[in-house]
Amino acid sequence: MSLVNLNQLRDTLLGAGTNTLIPFLQLFLLVLFPDAGPGSFPLPRSLYSHYDFIIVGGGTAGCVLAGRLSEVAEWRVLLLEAGGEPTLETKVPGLSPISYIPGYSQDWGYATVPQKYSSQNFANRAARQPQGRVLGGGSTVNAMYHVRGNRRDFDHWASLGNPGWDYLSVLPYFIKSEDYRGDPGDTAAYHGKGGPIGVTPAPITPLTEAFMQGGRELGYTVLDYNGPEQLGFSQASFSILKGVRSSTADGYLRPAASRPNLHIMHGALVHKVLFTGKRATGVQFQHKGKVMTAQARREVIMSAGSVASPKLLMLSGVGPRHHLLNHQVDVVVDLPGVGQNVHDHVEVLGLSWTTPHLISTTGFRELFTKDTQDKYRTERKGPLATAPFNFLNAWVKVSPEDDPLWPDIQLFFNSATIAFDVGFLSPALWGLDKKRFFEYMSDIYGLEGFSIRPILVRPRSRGTITLKSNDPRDAPYIDPQLLTHKYDVDTLVAGVKFALALGNTSRFMNNYQAKFFDKPLPSCAGEVYGSDRYWTCYVRHMSTTFYHLTGSCKMSPVSDPYGVVDHKLRVRGVEGLRVIDASIMPAVTNGNTNAPTIMIAEKGSDIIKQDWASY
Template identity: 35%
Template sequence: MSSYDMIVVGAGSAGCALVGRLASAGKHRILVLEAGPQDRSPWIHLPIGYGKSFYAPSVNWMYRTEPVPGLDNRVIYQPRGKVVGGSSSINAMVFVRGQAGDFDAWAAEGNPGWAWKDLLPLYRRMEDHDLGASASHGTGGPVHVTDISRDVHPLTHRFVQAVQEAGLPFNSDLNGASAEGVGYYQINTRGGFRDSAARAYLRPALKTGRVRLETGALVTRILFDGRRAVGVEYRQNGQTHTARASLEVILSGGAINSPHLLQLSGVGPAAHLRDMGIPIVADLPAVGAHLQDHLCYDHVYRSREPSLNDLLLPLWGKIRVGLQYLLTRRGPLALSVNQGGGFYCTRPDVPQPDMQLYFSPLSYEKAVPGVRALMKPDDFSGFSTSVSPCRPTSRGEIRLKSPKPEEAPAIRPNYLATPEDQAALLAGAKFLREIAATPTFKALIDAEIHPGTTTASDAELLADIRARAYSVFHPCGSVRMGRDPVTGAVDPALRVHGVAGLRVVDASIFPSIPSGNINAPSMLVGEKAADLILG
């Protein structure tokens, strides 16, 4: 049996940020347990390689939801990083911090210290931003944020122009004082390589000698002495091990794995735990409840001008972009395919932008359904525009299927369960049509492949949404923060209600989903938790 001051379960976005800050303080001996392997795969570090990692069981939990009633009972794919760096090692690298109002709402719900004024300094501390130091951004931090505006595909500039013709202003910094408008996404790369949370935070932490990282270590339960967490049990290389924590056990497994482990360990809804035959340590109804995610919906077009398809599909194109990357660390291989986008208000009465836009200068309609073969796009010039409502009102849940730790939990996201969410995506679909009708896009579009111009009425568009919408892979909120132990699972210091020595530090603690991609807010939670622990 090994003993440490702290045990961190999960080396993902938040876990790496937390460990990095704790290690730099030089006060604690920390054990980090990661179920996946080291992040050695070249597809992790090559930015566009996420098209491979998204469907690689060697580095990905590859979860599937239960059939979703609101999406024609389809099973929706939920990739989660099972590797050092977690989902920051396999995601599309888009860096979006969320809007000030998102976090002010967290504080207004009774979570002091989580307002935008409290968190902006942490974001600035985190960043090493291409745009330089300012009131909005920081430099010299562990996470490099790359401005890709000069490197995007020419069609991305056409998209930005078309959206302005559709009525949105140009925004030169979508992480600036306001998110509203259209522009170019910023991404987490450094020197042409993915800048994952592992590279930014964990590698420096390991060099301090105060952190031990164990990979291939699946934590099966939290060990309690009465109602105090004192360690964990984990399996590694076919052997069962225990590790003790003199101060705290910290879960950083993410919105699926953290509630799963809590429930396996007897912390969760009492009736559900009894059904599973698990002894109850703490009855917390919010563990596994309040699951939220962003849903995405595409319109796909055949282009009259060359798209990224024309460069990534033929052998000569692969050779060209490969040489460009090897010689300059730039070009398509150094980017995400989510190159342009922005945020806008779907109605005049909403207080802040409630819809996110994406533009991808390629298409892969001929790929196996559900597989984004980014290096094998369609054999015609194509591109897509997408919408994703920022603050969905539908709520789902994570529940055990059995008391066996190796069996994945039941994931019930409950997409489009509310009229508000259905209306939001319908409004988004109509705005995509407005963009397509602008002079710039009318000159560019040869044909609308999906949903097709015959899909015109509200009922037809909603039916297409139910048939084709998909997760944009931002699950959160399943161990939500709140003072009330009925509606919240952790307090504002991220300590689990009803027990001692146990915190949760990952996206599962979000009281409500932030506007946009959630990797940056997840790392922010790690930064905030480090301050809470050290303070």
């Protein structure tokens, strides 16, 4: 097969939807992965009459659980996943933005309900809410940032009445999961070798150096954000192993797939958990048009994620009584906290700097060359082997409240403006209103530059996930109620000001002649440009979720009336049912949530093994 012209791929990406793009892309990828054969996760020929454990959801957490629980040879484990097997495009780090194109087959396609206080420049005032619908879940389709969070996040969980979830207790699970491929220097004790998830630092580029130098100018140190402290600027680390995405499907599930005690059913949409009295005894699901049931001797484990886990609990009769009755669902236990405490990180889009220098070659354009393709095919190196757009992160403190070493803003840097693609994909990728996007951004269409996005990492606003109907095929209503709390808005305004200061530091100004795109946002024309009132308006119009939805099945002690699971992740009021995924976080961690979700599943696996050790 001859090499595919990557300029054609670029044109297809910019001009076509996923129905055209993905088949073309997968054909191209057979060149890069000539050994790609039939699926690595074959369906079982038949199901057992009973399993010891049934895991609902084969995403980030579910794959970890399936791999770890099936280590016990005498336990029969069934993993049910609504999506399919990972496709070739998910394996190439440089192509990771593909998964964010609307309509992508391995995403649920969720969006929030219209937001009252945020996302005002977005289509229908709604924020996109991507969630992986594929084995490996978010770990298969996310941006691959490997961020553990801040040690104070976990100490906070423990202080709320969740023993065993403090930082020193969870750190061994982070280390256990990791195969670190960099030189950690003096933070070596915080990193693991030989674990299931490869973690690789990104290459250092001139932009990386400018970013870190900017941090120093503003009084911050350069550090390893997965080390003992997080506050500062850093080189990025990604869940990549030898130039290929490292997902939980590859790291945990694939090595376990041949075990005779593990059955993997992908393409299986779970309808509900089955109960005998108040004990979970199995699940009902649909596979290839056929409604089926599976029985569990020991436990059903809900690992369907922050959207589907509360939805399936409610469809099963576990949730707020009045809400279930409104949807004609028989109540097993009245648990008002299911679907409450919903929150997400909030990012602000649009802060862009233009430059006369060609810098997006470190991101987008360089992907589309024959040299890049050859280097990746033969060595698994080059631009395709790492995340595109020179992604970088920093964690800073802009509010005087709380611990001075507990960041409240994450800064996300990338080497392209939001209008770099001349508007072909950017509005749709973010869910922005196309007319408003053009009105604001048309002046910098196609220009070189970079963006800095301030992200609120400790939001105080809380929302809900509620049923649309009792049909398991219907998506629930997702309402994080972004920016309902004044603290969140004020902190983001301060974060915007910090981003402006960073973009205007000497290395960016002198080496790149960076110029901030200071056109006033038309939607905020009534405010004095640059004032706090203007930036407040800007934040409310250009803010969206950061795809880290958590908290909908909160872990808490019995004293909290809105708790859903205890510190052993057991669902209140019933037996034989746990929730193990990001939904159990009482408060979202400080940064991207994939690594903490892996930790939760690693620790949850050990809890289950310990609880059943005497049986």
